[in-house]
Every structure is written in structure tokens, then in C-alpha cells.
Amino acid sequence: xKLVFEKSVPSRKAFRMGPRDVPSSVSIDESLLRxxxxxxxxxxxxxxxxxxxxxxRRNFGVDTNFYPLGSCTxxxxxxxxxxxxxxxxxxxxxxxxxxxxxxxxxxxGALRVLYEMDRFLCEIAGMDGFTMQPMAGAHxxxxxxxxxxxxxxxxxxxxxxxLAPDSAHGTNPSSAAIAGYEVISVPTGNRGxxxxxxxxxxxxxxxxxxxxTCPNTLGLFxxxxxxxxxxxxxxxxxxxxxxxxxxxxxxxxRPGDFGFDIIHINLHKTFSTPHGGGGPGAGPVGVRADxxxxxxxxxxxxxxxxxYALEYDRPHSIGYVAPFYGxxxxxxxxxxxxxxxxxxxxxRVSQNAVLNANYLKExxxxxxxxxxxxxxxxxxxxSPTQAMLDNDVHALNIAKSLIDRGFHPPTIYFPSIVREAIxxxxxxxxxxxxxxxxxxxxIEIAELALSDPQQIRDAPVxxxxxxxxxxxxxxxxxxxxxx
Amino acid sequence: MxxxxxxxxxxxxxxxxxxxxxxxxFADIPPQLRxxxxxxxxxxxxxxxxxxxxxxxxxxxxxLTCFLxxxxxxxxxxxxxxxxxxxxxxxxxxxxxxxxxxQGTLQAIYEYQSSICRLTGMDVSNASxxxxxxxxxEAMMMALSATRRRKVIMDTSxxxxxxxxxxxxxxxxxxALAEPSCEQGMVNRDAYDRLIDDDTAAVxxxxxxxxxxxxxxxxxxxxxxxxxxxxxMSCYPIALGxxxxxxxxxADIVTGEGQSLxxxxxxxxxxxxxxxxxxxxxxxxxxxxVGQTIDKHDQRAFVLTLQAREQHIRRDKATSNICTNxxxxxxxxxxxxxxxxxxxxxxxAQLCVDKAHYAYERLTAIPGIKPQFRGKTFFxxxxxxxxxxxRYVVGQLIAKGFAAGFPLSRYYDNMxxxxxxxxxxxxxxxxxxxxxxxxxxxx
Numbered sequence: 001x002k003l004v005f006e007k008s009v010p011s012r013k014a015f016r017m018g019p020r021d022v023p024s025s026v027s028i029d030e031s032l033l034r035x036x037x038x039x040x041x042x043x044x045x046x047x048x049x050x051x052x053x054x055x056x057r058r059n060f061g062v063d064t065n066f067y068p069l070g071s072c073t074x075x076x077x078x079x080x081x082x083x084x085x086x087x088x089x090x091x092x093x094x095x096x097x098x099x100x101x102x103x104x105x106x107x108x109g110a111l112r113v114l115y116e117m118d119r120f121l122c123e124i125a126g127m128d129g130f131t132m133q134p135m136a137g138a139h140x141x142x143x144x145x146x147x148x149x150x151x152x153x154x155x156x157x158x159x160x161x162x163l164a165p166d167s168a169h170g171t172n173p174s175s176a177a178i179a180g181y182e183v184i185s186v187p188t189g190n191r192g193x194x195x196x197x198x199x200x201x202x203x204x205x206x207x208x209x210x211x212x213t214c215p216n217t218l219g220l221f222x223x224x225x226x227x228x229x230x231x232x233x234x235x236x237x238x239x240x241x242x243x244x245x246x247x248x249x250x251x252x253x254r255p256g257d258f259g260f261d262i263i264h265i266n267l268h269k270t271f272s273t274p275h276g277g278g279g280p281g282a283g284p285v286g287v288r289a290d291x292x293x294x295x296x297x298x299x300x301x302x303x304x305x306x307x308y309a310l311e312y313d314r315p316h317s318i319g320y321v322a323p324f325y326g327x328x329x330x331x332x333x334x335x336x337x338x339x340x341x342x343x344x345x346x347x348r349v350s351q352n353a354v355l356n357a358n359y360l361k362e363x364x365x366x367x368x369x370x371x372x373x374x375x376x377x378x379x380x381x382x383s384p385t386q387a388m389l390d391n392d393v394h395a396l397n398i399a400k401s402l403i404d405r406g407f408h409p410p411t412i413y414f415p416s417i418v419r420e421a422i423x424x425x426x427x428x429x430x431x432x433x434x435x436x437x438x439x440x441x442x443i444e445i446a447e448l449a450l451s452d453p454q455q456i457r458d459a460p461v462x463x464x465x466x467x468x469x470x471x472x473x474x475x476x477x478x479x480x481x482x483x
Numbered sequence: 484m485x486x487x488x489x490x491x492x493x494x495x496x497x498x499x500x501x502x503x504x505x506x507x508x509f510a511d512i513p514p515q516l517r518x519x520x521x522x523x524x525x526x527x528x529x530x531x532x533x534x535x536x537x538x539x540x541x542x543x544x545x546x547l548t549c550f551l552x553x554x555x556x557x558x559x560x561x562x563x564x565x566x567x568x569x570x571x572x573x574x575x576x577x578x579x580x581x582x583x584x585x586q587g588t589l590q591a592i593y594e595y596q597s598s599i600c601r602l603t604g605m606d607v608s609n610a611s612x613x614x615x616x617x618x619x620x621e622a623m624m625m626a627l628s629a630t631r632r633r634k635v636i637m638d639t640s641x642x643x644x645x646x647x648x649x650x651x652x653x654x655x656x657x658x659a660l661a662e663p664s665c666e667q668g669m670v671n672r673d674a675y676d677r678l679i680d681d682d683t684a685a686v687x688x689x690x691x692x693x694x695x696x697x698x699x700x701x702x703x704x705x706x707x708x709x710x711x712x713x714x715x716m717s718c719y720p721i722a723l724g725x726x727x728x729x730x731x732x733x734a735d736i737v738t739g740e741g742q743s744l745x746x747x748x749x750x751x752x753x754x755x756x757x758x759x760x761x762x763x764x765x766x767x768x769x770x771x772x773v774g775q776t777i778d779k780h781d782q783r784a785f786v787l788t789l790q791a792r793e794q795h796i797r798r799d800k801a802t803s804n805i806c807t808n809x810x811x812x813x814x815x816x817x818x819x820x821x822x823x824x825x826x827x828x829x830x831x832a833q834l835c836v837d838k839a840h841y842a843y844e845r846l847t848a849i850p851g852i853k854p855q856f857r858g859k860t861f862f863x864x865x866x867x868x869x870x871x872x873x874r875y876v877v878g879q880l881i882a883k884g885f886a887a888g889f890p891l892s893r894y895y896d897n898m899x900x901x902x903x904x905x906x907x908x909x910x911x912x913x914x915x916x917x918x919x920x921x922x923x924x925x926x
């Protein structure tokens with residue numbers, strides 16, 4: 001397919017500017033101007049629309065078909081969320097309005113959404129205060145760690161290390177390093193979970209905290225979670241809950257009740273906001289009562305007269321992590337989703353997510369190697385069998401074969417502690433019929449891997465491109481078409 | 484239940500096939516850690532939620548005529564932009580880890596990176612960052628890593644919100660941050676000559692700066708480079724339609740807020756942090772990067788590349804912790820830039836300049852109002868020196884239907900009477916005239 005620039009025709013225009021109702025062409029000194037215009041495309045509106053439509057047809061979304069990408073929670077994104085986010089009262093609202101004199105009264109609706117979302121998330125997570133500012137999960141991690149650092153500074157203690165299990169998302173150690181900490185990677189035990197004994201072995205007085213996903217990236221809930229949080233508290237560390245997998249327990253249990261002090265929630269996972277091909281997401285951060293003072297400014301409060309206001313004067317705050325109130329349009333979508341599902345609906349979310357994952361696990365465990373047997377939560381992790389590997393069929397080949405059968409592949413090669421991991425997360429919005437079709441495809445692939453491995457190794461054959469060469473991409477490094 | 488497919492009968496059927504109950508599926512959570520009494524409202528229908536949110540949206544005041552800017556702008560957005568970013572093949576997809584199923588997203592990001600390079604003049608760009616503020620922070624971290632130094636100089640004419648963000652982010656790090664005061668709304672070269680030393684990693688400036696003034700930082704780039712420091716510039720992408728590019732000034736890293744490229748204001752987000760850099764710095768760049776390659780049939784194809792910099796590979800040694808970025812916003816900006824095109828973007832920029840200068844003439848002709856920085860070249864924002872406190876004037880003009888601008892006293896000392904006024908291409912001559920009359924009437 002051609003690049004948009006290659007379709008350009010000199011002097012063609014899509015857009016009529018205007019109106020020009022003021023005297024024209026104020027001249028700015030030439031030394032301050034660019035020498036020639038930026039070489040952007042010259043196209044008609046229809047040219048542009050067809051180009052993007054063609055691009056969209058070379059993409060796969062949840063609306064296309066089943067998208068069981070492990071740890072990403074690719075659930076359905078309700079259309080009503082999009083509709084409401086485009087209401088002019090939200091979409092056209094300037095973020096600086098509340099900073100004008102009495103300006104908070106101009107944005108009462110938006111402040112109400114932020115305030116009520118704070119209350120909802122506090123209740124769901126068992127926390128005492130939230131900030132909506134973090135603009136993605138990893139941004140939430142960094143914010144949480146900055147709060148952790150502020151807490152330790154306020155107590156005058158010198159802390160140096162963050163513990164994180166070896167099965168953690170890469171963002172955990174990366175966020176810890178960027179926040180100024182050294183990371184201690186704690187090995188996962190034989191049962192697939194972090195064992196309290198291992199935590200104890202790696203503890204020392206300089207440990208600032210622990211970052212943990214629960215259920216973890218293997219889909220396993222850690223029954224010793226409360227004990228582990230207590231161990232961390234024993235050295236005056238803080239326990240950080242990475243909410244990437246909250247979908248598995250929402251409406252059933254609360255991280256705050258486990259003993260966690262800080263949490264981030266990926267709204268684009270548990271609360272159905274679209275993943276956008278890689279963002280925008282939102283990663284609100286919640287904290288227990290004695291950490292509320294450290295939350296970023298501004299903080300939304302409800303006054304006695306029922307109006308909402310922003311507080312900026314908070315001397316212990318870590319300051320600003322976003323220019324305003326976070327990805328408001330995303331927070332709004334999640335708010336709509338919570339309102340629609342309500343208390344009973346959220347409980348059904350985790351029930352169906354866990355039911356679907358266990359159903360897949362049970363149906364596939366005779367055909368692939370299951371990393372850890374037993375009840376899983378929202379996802380399960382398989383590996384190719386030894387016989388498949390002997391036939392040179394790897395997780396990648398299985399993934400590509402699923403593409404030819406109309407499915408998006410699961411996450412592969414993560415977590416790295418499992419050999420050739422195939423990490424499947426069906427989510428609650430998928431039906432039994434869809435799961436059965438996927439199971440049939442997986443079983444067919446497992447059989448072909450033994451009877452006709454070449455067919456599996458050749459996949460995919462139905463896509464516009466097949467097996468793009470990543471080595472050439474890295475060597476040539478063509479990352480921009482510059483005229 | 485909305486959005487959940489399985490019927491009760493199917494749930495029971497699946498459980499029966501597994502020989503389990505729903506309680507068995509949650510038996511791994513210790514009973515004392517379960518919570519059953521959530522204080523949340525009961526669910527409501529789509530009709531109810533739409534009515535409720537329409538009411539809530541109605542309490543937001545969007546009818547004010549907007550002369551408010553400060554880095555976040557009310558530009559016109561063509562209908563086609565919204566139509567294209569609303570295609571669900573784009574917005575319901577995730578990170579393009581399976582390139583065969585993601586050529587749409589991947590090619591769009593590659594083209595977006597190309598447009599950012601063409602707009603800024605820089606050699607390389609990435610797939611986007613969260614917003615202009617975090618992009619500036621990431622640029623600073625890049626410079627610290629590339630130079631292995633630990634001092635950063637950031638001008639007070641840089642957006643004060645971004646400066647506060649950077650102060651927060653550096654609180655727990657061993658970084659020395661200096662913020663020299665600007666002089667008459669412009670970067671004070673003498674201060675930099677004194678401040679830049681052998682431990683300086685970067686100089687951070689903005690163009691047009693927070694007051695709307697346009698500068699040529701070529702001399703500052705030279706001053707920085709002479710001492711081994713990098714020049715980082717935060718830019719307003721619409722202004723780049725006509726202004727001298729960061730590349731033409733020899734900047735090393737350029738960042739900015741991409742909201743003005745077709746993204747609605749949405750009360751602060753989601754927005755778009757863009758970044759461009761010199762080729763030399765490409766391996767220090769944060770976040771995802773898309774590269775062109777060929778597939779096994781030698782056809783053009785696109786993939787994520789340079790992943791060895793990223794958190795999912797390098798973990799605590801990664802250049803940044805960013806994972807999810809703002810892909811859909813990048814696609815939106817790319818659609819906007821494609822629709823406006825080579826001629827349209829400079830036209831919008833020039834129209835902003837013309838309307839802002841018309842407003843400047845009208846407003847500074849009002850008795851008692853003077854320009855704060857006389858004789859300075861500006862883009863589409865300028866600062867007025869009012870005869871009384873700006874925040875009160877703005878408050879009075881809200882009652883008359885105007886968001887008249889931003890009072891600078893919120894972020895700058897001794898500027899109680901200073902009002903930052905912004906004029907985009909959307910404002911009409913009539914609206915500017917009405918603002919002038921309203922302003923005159925309250926003084």
C-alpha cells in the first residue's frame with residue numbers, strides 16, 4: 001500500500017479555510033520564518049478518507065473478532081462511551097477554565113464526574129483517595145512511586161530498593177528505576193506465585209516497597225497476599241498494587257483489604273475504555289488515608305453546599321504529574337461504564353472473566369502444556385508441548401496460525417518465566433460460542449503441529465503482509481519518510 | 484446484564500462441564516479477604532445514562548467565546564478527522580505486537596512520525612507520548628542520559644504547568660534544575676552565558692513561548708553546543724506551519740503538545756505529546772517507534788522497531804517506562820495534518836497571526852490598556868497590561884459571555900495586571916470587536 005505522501009498531487013486541497021474577515025498578512029520578520037512549507041500531503045478529502053479507510057481494513061480490533069491478548073483485557077468497548085465523550089459539554093471544555101476567578105463554577109459537570117469517579121474507585125479498590133491524573137498504567141506506577149518516595153522523605157528514612165517479582169510487567173522495574181530506586185527481582189516459586197519466604201529473604205531495612213500484580217501475570221491469585229503486605233510493612237515499606245489484572249477480582253475483593261497502600265487501575269482494561277491501537281489509556285492512582293496528602297494537585301473536593309471545587313494548596317503534595325486532571329475523556333468513558341453496570345454488574349464482570357478463562361484452560365490443557373494447573377483467574381498460560389517443539393513449531397507459529405483462523409493471537413513469550421508462553425485472556429464479554437470456536441481452532445493447530453507442521457510454520461497466509469522482517473527494520477532504521 | 488454475553492444457562496453449562504461451582508472459581512481468595520457489600524449504585528440503562536450525562540454536560544459552560552490559550556487551543560476540527568479516528572478497527576485494537584494484523588495502525592504511526600519530522604525538520608520521531616509536559620520531561624531525561632551530566636536549565640518563559648510537572652518528576656532524582664527569569668518576555672541570553680557549564684545536560688526553551696512571543700534560538704543552540712549541552716525546544720505545532728523550524732535553529736530535541744492538531748480540548752485530555760530528535764539521539768528516544776521493512780514476499784511492511792530500548796525488554800534499564808502511549812491521538816493528528824496538508828497548515832497559522840494582530844490593535848487601542856511586552860513579535864497570543872487586576876476583569880467578562888484570556892498572576896509574580904489573550908482562526912472579527920467593547924466597559 002502506498003504512503004499518504006506518495007498519493008500527493010501538487011496544489012490539491014481538501015480544506016477551505018476561513019473566513020478571513022480581518023486585514024490580511026501581517027508580516028513576521030523573515031528570519032523567524034521557515035524557509036519552505038512542511039511537505040505534508042496535498043490531497044482531496046476523499047483521498048484522505050479512502051487512505052485511512054484502507055488503513056483501517058488492514059487492522060484488527062475487538063470489533064473484528066476475538067482478541068484474547070493476555071494481560072491486556074481486550075473486552076468490548078461500549079459504543080455509548082464514545083457517544084457521551086463526544087458531547088460538546090465535555091469535548092469542547094477548556095481545561096484552564098477552572099483556574100479563572102470563580103471558574104470552577106463553569107465546569108461543575110466535569111468536576112462532578114471526576115469527584116464521583118474518585119468515590120467509585122475508592123469503594124471498588126478499598127482506598128481512601130484517588131488521583132485521576134496518571135495518563136496510563138505505567139504513568140500511574142511512576143506516580144505511585146513518587147508518592148512512596150514522598151512518604152519516606154517525610155519520615156526522614158533512607159530507602160533504596162523496590163521489590164518486584166520476576167513475573168512482573170516490564171513497566172514495574174522500569175518505573176521503579178525512573179523514580180530513582182534500585183530494583184530487586186524476586187523469583188517466583190514452584191507454585192507460580194510469590195512465596196512469603198522469598199519476600200522475607202529479600203527484605204532489608206532499605207526496602208521502600210513492593211510492587212505486585214494480583215492475580216499475577218500467570219492468572220494466579222496469591223493466597224498469602226495479606227502476609228506479604230505485612231512483611232513489607234514490617235520494614236516500613238509500602239505495598240503497591242499494580243491494578244493491571246483488577247478485572248479478575250472487581251466486585252469480589254478489594255486490594256485495600258489485602259493490605260495494599262497504593263494502587264493504580266488501568267481504566268482501559270477493567271473499565272472498558274478503548275485501547276486505541278496503543279493508547280490513550282488512563283491509570284488513576286489510589287492511596288490509603290495517611291498518604292492522601294501526597295496525592296498530586298489538583299484534588300477535586302465537594303463543598304458543603306453540594307458544589308465541586310479544585311484544591312491546589314496542598315503543601316505535602318508531590319505536585320503535578322499531568323497538566324490538568326488526567327485523560328478526562330477516558331475517565332468519563334469509565335464512569336459511564338460503572339454507572340451502567342452498577343454494583344451487580346461489576347460482580348458479574350469478574351465472574352464471567354474467570355469462568356471464561358477457566359473454561360478455556362480446562363478445554364485446552366490436554367492439548368498444550370499448562371504452566372500451572374489449578375483454578376486460574378482472568379487468564380491462563382500455556383506452552384507448546386515438547387512434541388510440537390521437536391517439530392519446530394513454536395509459540396510464534398501457533399499465534400500466526402490463529403491469525404489465519406480469524407482470531408487475534410494471545411500474548412506470546414510473556415511472562416518470560418514460562419518457556420514459550422502463550423497467555424490467553426478471554427474477558428467476560430465473550431460468549432461460550434466464541435470460546436468454543438477458538439478452542440476448536442487451538443485444537444486443530446495442536447493436531448496439525450504434529451501431522452503437518454509445515455502448514456503451521458508457513459502461517460499466516462491470509463494477511464496483507466506475512467512475517468515482516470524485524471532484523472531488516474532494525475538495521476535499515478527507516479522510521480520516517482522525509483522528502 | 485449489559486456487555487456480558489453468556490446467559491445464566493450457559494454459565495451453568497460451562498460450570499457443569501468443568502465440574503465446578505462459581506464459588507470454586509474464587510476459592511483461592513481467602514474468605515476474610517472477600518468483600519461483598521460494595522457501596523455502589525445499581526446499574527442503569529443506556530437511555531438513563533445518556534440523559535444523566537447530557538444533564539451533567541449541560542452544567543459545563545461551553546458557550547463562552549474563547550480567548551483562552553496557554554498551550555491548549557480552540558482550533559477548528561474538520562468533520563473528517565472525527566469520522567476517521569472513530570473507525571473501530573483503529574480504536575478497538577491494541578499495541579501492534581502482531582504486525583500482520585496491525586498494518587493499519589503501524590503504517591499510520593509511521594506516517595505520523597514522518598509528518599512530525601517534516602513539520603519540525605527533525606530526523607526522527609516516535610509513536611507519541613502522553614502530552615506536551617511529559618514529552619518535555621522525557622526529552623530532559625534523554626538529554627541527561629545522552630550527556631551523562633546532571634544539570635538542566637529551563638527558562639521561565641516555558642509553560643509554567645510544564646515547569647511544575649518537571650519539578651515534581653525530578654524531586655527524587657539527583658538533578659540540578661535552574662530556572663532563569665526571562666527578560667521582557669524573552670529568553671535572557673546573558674543569564675545563559677553565565678549558567679551553561681560543563682555539567683549542563685540541556686537548555687529548555689519554548690517557541691512561541693508562554694507569552695506568545697516568537698524567538699530564534701540559533702544563538703542559544705550554539706551557546707549550548709559549545710559546552711556540550713543539548714538544546715530542547717517545546718513547540719506549538721500549528722505555529723510550525725510558518726515559523727522557523729527547530730532544525731533550522733539546530734535544536735537537538737523538539738517536543739510539544741499535539742492537541743491543536745485536531746484533538747478536542749476535552750477538559751485536559753486525552754492529548755498528544757510529540758517528539759522529534761536528531762538521528763544521533765534515536766537510541767535514547769523513549770517509547771515505541773515504527774519502522775519500515777519488507778515481509779517474506781518482499782512487500783512493504785511496518786513493524787515496531789528499536790524495541791531493545793523499551794521496558795518490556797530492558798525492564799529497569801529501559802530509556803523510559805512508557806508502554807501504552809496515545810496512539811489514537813497520534814492517528815487523529817495525522818488525519819488532521821493530511822487533511823490540512825502542505826497549503827492548509829500555513830494558512831491556518833497565518834490566519835491565527837492575522838486575527839491575533841487585529842485583536843492586539845483593537846485591544847491596545849482601549850484607553851488604559853498597554854501591551855506588556857512592547858515591540859515583541861508574537862504568534863497568536865499576546866499579553867495585555869490592564870489598568871487593574873486581570874483576574875477580576877476576567878471574572879467580570881465571564882458574566883458577559885467571554886473567556887477573555889488567562890491572568891498571568893496565577894504563575895508569575897508582579898504580573899497582577901497582565902492578561903494573556905489568545906486568538907485562533909475560529910474567532911471572528913465580530914467576536915473580537917465584542918470582546919473589545921466588553922473589556923472597555925468593565926475597566
